[in-house]
Amino acid sequence: MTFPGGGGGMFGAGRAGAAGLPFAGVPSEMQAGVDKLLATEPEHPEPEVVFEHGRPDPDGSRLSLRRLVRPYWAMSLLAGVLVVVEALTLQAGPKLTQIGIDDGIIARNFGVLVLVAVAFLVSLLLTGFAQAARVKVTGRIAAWVMNDLRVRVFTQLQRLSLDFYTGEKAGVIMTRMTSDIENLQQLLQDGLVQFAIQGLTMVVVTAILFTFDVRLALITVVLVVPILTVMSLWFHRASSKGYIRVRDNIAAVLADLSESLQGVRIVTAHNRQRHNTEHHRQVTGRYYETNVQTGRINSIYGPGTQVVGVAGQLALLAIGAGMVAAGQLTIGELVAFLLYLGAFFQPIQQLVQLYSTYQQGQSSITKLKSLLGTTPDVVEAPGAVDLPPVQGQITFDDVTFGYDSSRPVISGVSLDIRAGETVAFVGPTGAGKSTLAKLVTRFYDPTSGRVLIDGHDLRDVRIESLRRQLGVVPQEPFLFAGPLRDNIRFASPDASDDEVWAALRAVGLVEVVERMPQGLDTVVQERGQSLSSGERQLVALARAFLAQPRVLVLDEATSNLDLQSETKIEDALDVLLEQRTAILIAHRLSTAMKADRIVVVDDGRIVEVGSHDQLVAAGGKYTQMYATWTSQAAEVH
Numbered sequence: 001m002t003f004p005g006g007g008g009g010m011f012g013a014g015r016a017g018a019a020g021l022p023f024a025g026v027p028s029e030m031q032a033g034v035d036k037l038l039a040t041e042p043e044h045p046e047p048e049v050v051f052e053h054g055r056p057d058p059d060g061s062r063l064s065l066r067r068l069v070r071p072y073w074a075m076s077l078l079a080g081v082l083v084v085v086e087a088l089t090l091q092a093g094p095k096l097t098q099i100g101i102d103d104g105i106i107a108r109n110f111g112v113l114v115l116v117a118v119a120f121l122v123s124l125l126l127t128g129f130a131q132a133a134r135v136k137v138t139g140r141i142a143a144w145v146m147n148d149l150r151v152r153v154f155t156q157l158q159r160l161s162l163d164f165y166t167g168e169k170a171g172v173i174m175t176r177m178t179s180d181i182e183n184l185q186q187l188l189q190d191g192l193v194q195f196a197i198q199g200l201t202m203v204v205v206t207a208i209l210f211t212f213d214v215r216l217a218l219i220t221v222v223l224v225v226p227i228l229t230v231m232s233l234w235f236h237r238a239s240s241k242g243y244i245r246v247r248d249n250i251a252a253v254l255a256d257l258s259e260s261l262q263g264v265r266i267v268t269a270h271n272r273q274r275h276n277t278e279h280h281r282q283v284t285g286r287y288y289e290t291n292v293q294t295g296r297i298n299s300i301y302g303p304g305t306q307v308v309g310v311a312g313q314l315a316l317l318a319i320g321a322g323m324v325a326a327g328q329l330t331i332g333e334l335v336a337f338l339l340y341l342g343a344f345f346q347p348i349q350q351l352v353q354l355y356s357t358y359q360q361g362q363s364s365i366t367k368l369k370s371l372l373g374t375t376p377d378v379v380e381a382p383g384a385v386d387l388p389p390v391q392g393q394i395t396f397d398d399v400t401f402g403y404d405s406s407r408p409v410i411s412g413v414s415l416d417i418r419a420g421e422t423v424a425f426v427g428p429t430g431a432g433k434s435t436l437a438k439l440v441t442r443f444y445d446p447t448s449g450r451v452l453i454d455g456h457d458l459r460d461v462r463i464e465s466l467r468r469q470l471g472v473v474p475q476e477p478f479l480f481a482g483p484l485r486d487n488i489r490f491a492s493p494d495a496s497d498d499e500v501w502a503a504l505r506a507v508g509l510v511e512v513v514e515r516m517p518q519g520l521d522t523v524v525q526e527r528g529q530s531l532s533s534g535e536r537q538l539v540a541l542a543r544a545f546l547a548q549p550r551v552l553v554l555d556e557a558t559s560n561l562d563l564q565s566e567t568k569i570e571d572a573l574d575v576l577l578e579q580r581t582a583i584l585i586a587h588r589l590s591t592a593m594k595a596d597r598i599v600v601v602d603d604g605r606i607v608e609v610g611s612h613d614q615l616v617a618a619g620g621k622y623t624q625m626y627a628t629w630t631s632q633a634a635e636v637h
């Protein structure tokens with residue numbers, strides 16, 4: 001959707017001129033600036049995402065860090081080389097210190113001292129360079145991977161059928177897109193690399209310790225390593241459970257938040273603010289508790305390993321001092337050994353922190369994997385063909401369906417709707433009228449039986465080709481934040497302004513739009529809040545008119561419109577229903593009476609079919625409904 005002043009905004013200025021839109025050109029004094037900006041304008045390459053209606057993500061259930069990074073293997077290799085350089089150059093310090101002390105200070109050799117100082121500087125510069133380059137490279141990789149993943153998750157959300165959205169809260173889905181992906185970003189940007197650096201440092205330092213002095217190194221291994229191993233195993237088990245709970249609870253917090261925001265008007269109207277606040281406190285309370293728990297685990301492991309490390313260093317200082325006194329070790333060697341020992345324990349500390357990041361990233365991967373691995377209920381058949389342009393004959397052939405397969409909502413329905421016919425579904429609330437319509441639009445597939453259009457089983461045709469020929473006007477039309485024009489052109493984005501005005505004329509909205517200060521460019525707020533409910537419905541009808549579908553499914557609004565709006569909508573309907581097959585889910589019998597035939601649905605079955613007059617004369621369910629309706633109408637009058 002484009003926004004007011006569209007055409008690509010500032011950077012689209014040249015294109016807008018080329019497209020023949022009124023455009024005065026860039027003032028010459030600003031041209032150089034514009035060119036400069038255009039030259040630095042980043043490109044957004046198309047992420048490699050395949051979108052096909054109703055086809056699951058081909059690789060979704062195998063999501064892993066390795067697979068995510070694989071397309072960027074060359075950059076990852078470069079990052080790996082930089083990590084090795086960084087880990088190695090960092091360890092030059094203690095060795096240079098030893099040479100400085102033993103061969104420089106103690107031997108009183110100023111030349112060696114200067115050489116050591118220069119070597120120190122070079123190693124520092126090398127470390128700095130490797131570090132800067134590594135941060136840049138890993139930042140890039142993380143940004144690319146996350147961009148791909150965001151688009152991939154969004155594509156999957158577009159692909160999933162409606163059953164998924166009934167079962168999953170919007171807030172939980174938002175968590176996948178926000179906090180889970182951010183966790184992964186952190187892991188990729190810094191976590192994994194630090195993991196590698198610290199791990200590598202430990203290996204390098206262990207090797208150095210052994211080459212320095214085997215006895216001291218062995219004492220270190222015997223004293224410290226077993227304790228650290230036991231502590232780490234405990235931490236691994238405790239924290240992985242903790243982080244799954246953290247992810248579940250943050251999802252609950254966001255779900256509650258998003259629901260409250262969506263229902264803010266109802267919440268206010270029913271004075272539920274206090275209750276909602278209390279409820280949210282409970283939800284955030286659970287999140288708080290899981291955070292405290294994981295914090296407690298970290299607080300035991302982090303300082304615990306530090307204490308073990310310092311105690312080990314103390315013991316080695318005592319043992320080493322004895323060895324220096326006995327002439328088995330030089331002072332420089334002892335200092336270097338202790339410095340290396342520090343460099344041995346420091347990565348352990350860091351690895352603890354990093355392990356938390358890693359755990360969080362892994363639990364995010366688990367959640368994202370399950371989302372990407374979800375198969376839509378409505379899946380396109382492998383050999384599905386394009387539905388050719390249809391006349392609009394709809395057939396329900398012994399259709400049974402239930403949202404939950406154990407409880408059918410539609411049972412054994414058979415019905416033929418002729419091309420061009422308008423059929424109204426009427427019946428008590430919850431009877432299954434909307435569900436029947438949802439089967440025609442293939443939002444769901446029947447559990448048994450078939451739904452056909454012009455003899456084509458909907459399961460055998462490509463979903464896109466079906467929906468292109470269908471128009472749906474829901475009971476509560478949804479408008480997107482953006483210009484009115486784009487909202488009307490929603491199903492036919494290429495329509496010209498003339499066509500948009502023709503649609504507005506057909507539904508009687510011309511005057512309303514002309515009265516708006518910016519006409520078609522008027523921005524409607526999120527969900528169309530800035531329009532009245534009648535206007536929203538007319539916009540939805542204009543949308544359907546513009547798309548000119550062969551088959552129209554229209555869920556009549558039950559909102560109380562004033563008489564003038566109601567008349568307008570009824571007139572708009574008359575225009576819209578002409579020359580196309582239409583299914584009207586009629587809540588008002590006055591609307592049902594417009595139809596060629598009325599189908600009475602009760603408890604998931606069709607109980608009567610006929611014209612208004614036929615059904616009134618039949619003395620059945622419809623007769624009762626009609627009698628109730630006329631007596632109510634009389635009372636109102």
Ligand SMILES: Nc1ncnc2c1ncn2[C@@H]1O[C@H](COP(=O)(O)OP(=O)(O)OP(=O)(O)O)[C@@H](O)[C@H]1O
Nearest residue numbers: 166403404409427428429430431432433434435436
């Ligand atoms: N997404 C869903 N998941 C589970 N059950 C559902 C879902 N949508 C509807 N139902 C159930 O299916 C039954 C039929 O619902 P449907 O919306 O088709 O009724 P309707 O006749 O259109 O009602 P109304 O006139 O109130 O719109 C109801 O019992 C309803 O509770």
